[in-house]
Amino acid sequence: MRQVDIIGADMTAFGPQIETPLVELGARAAIGAIKNAGIKPSQINIGFFANMQAGNITGEFTVGQNILWEAGVNRIPVFNVENACTSGASAFNLAWTSIISGMYDVAIVVGAEKLVVPNLGLLQAGATELNVLEGGVVITNFASRANLHMDTFGTTKEQLAMVAVKNRQHAGMNPLAQFRKPITVEEVLNAPMMADPLTKLSCCPNADGGAAVVLCAAELSNRFTSKPIHVKASVLVSGIYDQLPDLFKFEEDLRAGSMAYEMAGLGPEDLHVVECHDAFTICEIMHYEGLGLCPVGEGGRLVESGATSLGGKIPVNPTGGLLSKGHPLGATAVAQIVEGVRQLRGEAGDRQVEGAKVYLAECMGAEKFGDAKTCTIIILQN
Amino acid sequence: MTSELKPVKEGIFEVGPPPRLRGAICPECNQKFFPRPMVCPHCLGELQDVYLSTEGKVYTYAILRVKPPYKLPRPYAVGWVHLEADGIKIHTLFDPEKLSDLDFGRQVTLRVGAIGVDNNGDSCLRYYFTPQVGGEQ
Numbered sequence A: 001m002r003q004v005d006i007i008g009a010d011m012t013a014f015g016p017q018i019e020t021p022l023v024e025l026g027a028r029a030a031i032g033a034i035k036n037a038g039i040k041p042s043q044i045n046i047g048f049f050a051n052m053q054a055g056n057i058t059g060e061f062t063v064g065q066n067i068l069w070e071a072g073v074n075r076i077p078v079f080n081v082e083n084a085c086t087s088g089a090s091a092f093n094l095a096w097t098s099i100i101s102g103m104y105d106v107a108i109v110v111g112a113e114k115l116v117v118p119n120l121g122l123l124q125a126g127a128t129e130l131n132v133l134e135g136g137v138v139i140t141n142f143a144s145r146a147n148l149h150m151d152t153f154g155t156t157k158e159q160l161a162m163v164a165v166k167n168r169q170h171a172g173m174n175p176l177a178q179f180r181k182p183i184t185v186e187e188v189l190n191a192p193m194m195a196d197p198l199t200k201l202s203c204c205p206n207a208d209g210g211a212a213v214v215l216c217a218a219e220l221s222n223r224f225t226s227k228p229i230h231v232k233a234s235v236l237v238s239g240i241y242d243q244l245p246d247l248f249k250f251e252e253d254l255r256a257g258s259m260a261y262e263m264a265g266l267g268p269e270d271l272h273v274v275e276c277h278d279a280f281t282i283c284e285i286m287h288y289e290g291l292g293l294c295p296v297g298e299g300g301r302l303v304e305s306g307a308t309s310l311g312g313k314i315p316v317n318p319t320g321g322l323l324s325k326g327h328p329l330g331a332t333a334v335a336q337i338v339e340g341v342r343q344l345r346g347e348a349g350d351r352q353v354e355g356a357k358v359y360l361a362e363c364m365g366a367e368k369f370g371d372a373k374t375c376t377i378i379i380l381q382n
Numbered sequence B: 001m002t003s004e005l006k007p008v009k010e011g012i013f014e015v016g017p018p019p020r021l022r023g024a025i026c027p028e029c030n031q032k033f034f035p036r037p038m039v040c041p042h043c044l045g046e047l048q049d050v051y052l053s054t055e056g057k058v059y060t061y062a063i064l065r066v067k068p069p070y071k072l073p074r075p076y077a078v079g080w081v082h083l084e085a086d087g088i089k090i091h092t093l094f095d096p097e098k099l100s101d102l103d104f105g106r107q108v109t110l111r112v113g114a115i116g117v118d119n120n121g122d123s124c125l126r127y128y129f130t131p132q133v134g135g136e137q
Helices: A022-037 A063-070 A087-100 A138-153 A157-171 A185-190 A218-223 A251-264 A281-290 A299-305 A321-325 A329-345 B096-101
Strands: A004-011 A046-050 A078-081 A106-113 A193-195 A209-217 A229-237 A273-275 A358-368 A371-381 B020-026 B031-033 B048-051 B055-064 B076-083 B088-094 B107-117 B123-131
Touching: A004 A022, A004 A087, A004 A218, A004 A329, A022 A063, A022 A106, A022 A209, A022 A329, A046 A063, A046 A087, A046 A329, A063 A078, A063 A106, A078 A087, A087 A106, A087 A209, A087 A229, A087 A329, A087 A358, A087 A371, A106 A329, A138 A193, A138 A281, A138 A299, A138 B055, A138 B076, A157 A185, A157 A281, A157 A299, A157 A321, A193 B055, A209 A218, A209 A329, A229 A251, A229 A329, A251 A281, A251 A358, A251 A371, A273 A329, A281 A299, A281 A321, A281 A358, A329 A358, A329 A371, B055 B088, B055 B123, B076 B096, B088 B096, B096 B123
Parallel strands: A046 A078, A046 A106, A273 A358, B088 B123
Antiparallel strands: A004 A209, A004 A229, A106 A209, A229 A371, A358 A371, B020 B031, B020 B048, B055 B076, B055 B107, B076 B088, B107 B123
């Protein structure tokens, strides 16, 4: 199989950027990534743009073409991709596939989202889906999992809160993160209750932002950069939907994870740094387990041990994660890849994991019958 | 009055009494589904209508404290009921009057009642499960 490298990466700050249009958020990241790659826009053969909500919120469509035109890219095939929170990693998977197939040599992936909108309300899956009509919202879905995890494995509210505290501490070392002021376990527990046991500080904030990466066939990447980052695995799975979900674990993580580790010829013990989809504190704990960083049921104790903090055995979410960096849906999973590039190049500043050589990014999105509809895992190596 | 209200979605339950959820079964795969898919997703064969059991056990639940959608009560509880006789777990509202009786494994019984509004903003009927107080754990 043909090998693929990432040769360029960039992103905007995440957070409220009310005055900046969606196209500008995406284009800033795209221009940055193209310059970072040391490539001319005309050398890019195919483009992918990830976004989830623009069609709903502002009625925009085929935004990718507008963004890429601002970045000097036209004429080539452009695809607009929506796959909930994994839209960016899904677009990346398509870009990777387009290069390993031999059809294209250089691809760009851009993700951008504007989500800081007055009166947006709680995010729902879709106005015709039965679980939504019956009162299900995203946070009740994860609060249900948190309650079950606590009942099944003895995970504590304090352990859940430690995820938010850790990621906030990490965000203090990331100038692009939305929230950087340290918080304590007590502050997380005493914040306004959203859906027990999840308080306001247990949930990721809506954000605006953009991120982009440039991929290149590995045999060509040294024309452009001396620091190519190798894509060792890119996996996307959807759910099983057998209507008998085990809500105390992420079956999709376990399945996608084993596929990704096999593809990469690596295992969880080989990882140096991880970013995962910590939309709510419980998610990060369950992703530890799904990715094999610890056995199922041990995630709460893993965060409490400090192993997933910077300086620990396997740092998770050094950027601050969705919880503190913010979650501009379409940009989120592309930004995870940007962080992978920076960590593996040794360009991550104060949050650099010393000597990082293997990086994993996990993302997950949407829900049907208790199963995730989409789960992505990307493994990078320098 | 209740009988004049429409279900939050047509075809998913019968008001009764007794109220009943309308699922489907594939006679080839012997698998039940709720809500009813177009065909059996395993064999693409035709499905038969079936009423699901009206009793189950709380698998897990969550209580939403913030402003609710669909003018549901504040707070309200949603979660999952294991219909053991049918071999499926379904997402459901729980009885908003009995939040403190919710617990893992608690026996619950199906009800249909006027709760909240539909996508058009009209008051409507929803299915929910109510805990059997003193019920088997």
